[in-house]
Amino acid sequence: MNDERTYWLETMQRIADPVLRSLANDTLHADLPSETTPLKPSALLEAFGRVVCGLGPWLGAPVLPAAEDSIREEYIRLYYEGLRHGMDPLSPDYMPILGDTQPLVDMAFLADGILRAGDVLTDDLEGDDLDNFLYALELTARIKPYESNWVLFSVLVEILRAKLGDPNASQEKIDRYLKEMMAWYKGDGIYGDGRDVHVDYYNSYVIHPLLVDAVTYYQDDYTRSIRDVVYQRAARYAATLERIISPEGTFPVLGRSITYRFGAFHALALAAWRHDLPEGVAPSQVRAALTAVIQKTTTATDMFDANGWLNIGFYGNQPAMGEGYINHGSVYLCTTVFLPLGLPVSDPFWADPAKDWTAKAVYGNTPVPRNEPVNY
Template sequence: MTDERTYWFDTMQRIASPVLHSLANETLHSDLPTETPPLKPSALLEAFGRTICGLGPWLGATDIPENEKAVQAEFLDLYYRGLANGMRPESQDYMPIVGDHQPLVDMAFLADGILRGGDRMIDDMPEDVQDDFLYALQLTAQIKPYESNWVLFSVLVEIMRWKLDDPAYSQQKIDTLLQKMMQWYRGDGIYGDGQNVHVDYYNSYVIHPLLVDAVTYYSDAYTRSIRDVVYQRAARYAATLERVISPEGTFPVLGRSITYRFGAFHALAQAAWQHNLPENVAPSQVRAALTAVIQRTITATDMFDANGWLNIGFYGNQPTMGEGYINHGSVYLCNTVFLPLGLPVSDPFWADPAKDWTAKAIYGNAPVPRDEPVNY
């Protein structure tokens, strides 16, 4: 267990450190690579928001190993300095909101990470930084989401406004958009991305994680009424994700945004962190499976460039695999695999002996429970 957590911790640092250090030093705009200059305006917010989305639980954790505490304190400081630089219009690393739809996505990822981190992500926010952040959220709220998973980004922006005591936040908007997402459910843990179902990982990149967090961090009559079924569907989808991991730690290369790499397991990592795995999926088998995925992905010799930044690709440097909306900031959604670092070492996820995950057990000729659909 100790070696595995250390491996996760070291890998998380390797990926997140360039983003957090550059933004805190107000050099992210000049440091972040780009395939086609100039740098896309939203790239800075993409890198920062997606990094914080994955690190939030660990940044906010109070029960972590001694060897992690100094880095946690450093990264919390970098987060606060980075947020100040990103939200301040005079900054070299200012993250503009107007003129593009993309900021809606990544302000929501940033908000989600802050919510996951709890009070430690907000308590030391200077008043002027909070004012700038809230103003950016208010501008973001004016962006109309597409009829797709994007409705959840608008929901998380509104919840963050509520968390920061913005009297103008809209409960009606939260409920209306959540109702729309719930209407797109297609069964057996799968939501449509809008009216259509796509063969990709967006149920994990966005849909289940943001739905779960919406009903976790915001409470009104409607969110309370759907909370149990949201958790149940997320648990079912987490079980499906666990089963797609091969004995070697590979997984199918399917659909859009595959350059998010092990961000494809956002929903599984979240279910493990929030203790929402189904009964027949042990936390220690999820730890073993995700460790195998991380290790297999990292073996690509050119996953990082010479300066430590993530290259665009699935296994290494494969920029042709990225859609037109993918840039070097986008791929930092891979940080969401690290959500379980927010759990204490005494948690079964870390403390229990490693257990073979489903595919490894099957190919080892071990007994494995049947996989059966659910109707909720």
């Protein structure tokens, strides 16, 4: 196994391990740090849903090195234990759905991770565990999304309900909200977040990844009709993301939710995992660029607290950078950078020699392709 993949795996484990083990032990509510007392009710689902969202492709990978496979099997066990506790109203780690809108967001991230894993995160769901989860999804589906990227959260919840055989899953809701999101497209790979454009990373945190996964994991006439253009736009945005990574692995500190750290590259990581990178962007240059980003971000000595939990911040412990909706569970969306771990070691992403990414090549006086806008 190459050194870069080993580094990615070890970094992913360092981030995800406290969440999955604590929830499996029914102690996440007691263990998860909080900036306020009491702990925000949605924080547990935020941490769990976002970790599973990032780990899904690796958990469902058909082929892994033997050294990874044993870790993966342990994490699948931890997932099922954690889901049992999180959906059980009698558990200390119960993740309440009613009384807040935030659970819609993080049930959708959880759903997306489950879908990305194929069947390995649903095959062993049965009995009370399945019933409790279906009921939680039903309660979540009652939450009305804001007129923004939130409409995609409702879509992913309905898609997972359909996958789990819930007869009340709504195709009408899926199609209606997807049509809303498609109508907010502004051009050159950028969607509005609602009717307005914001200079931030929400096209990567949420919009492109959830749109791509919606048309991938749900089949009806409407999703089939928009699939190609969704993929084309996502590839265009992935190219933009690759170009903002500096030669040193830094990237601009822009907009809301910047404490998601390298979760800003969710859409680029998804394109790499799905083999949907645009022409002229090699998998090995994306690997090199993302490795540089991960390495730069994790050089902060206070990225983690003394117990191994992520601190709130962009580089280290910077709680003032977190908006009012940010808590210690929220920041685990950074795990989405690790989606390419779902690719086999033999895939060009891992196997090809490292190639300079765009900014590094330019500053090394190497010509690169022009960055031409697109109209689809």
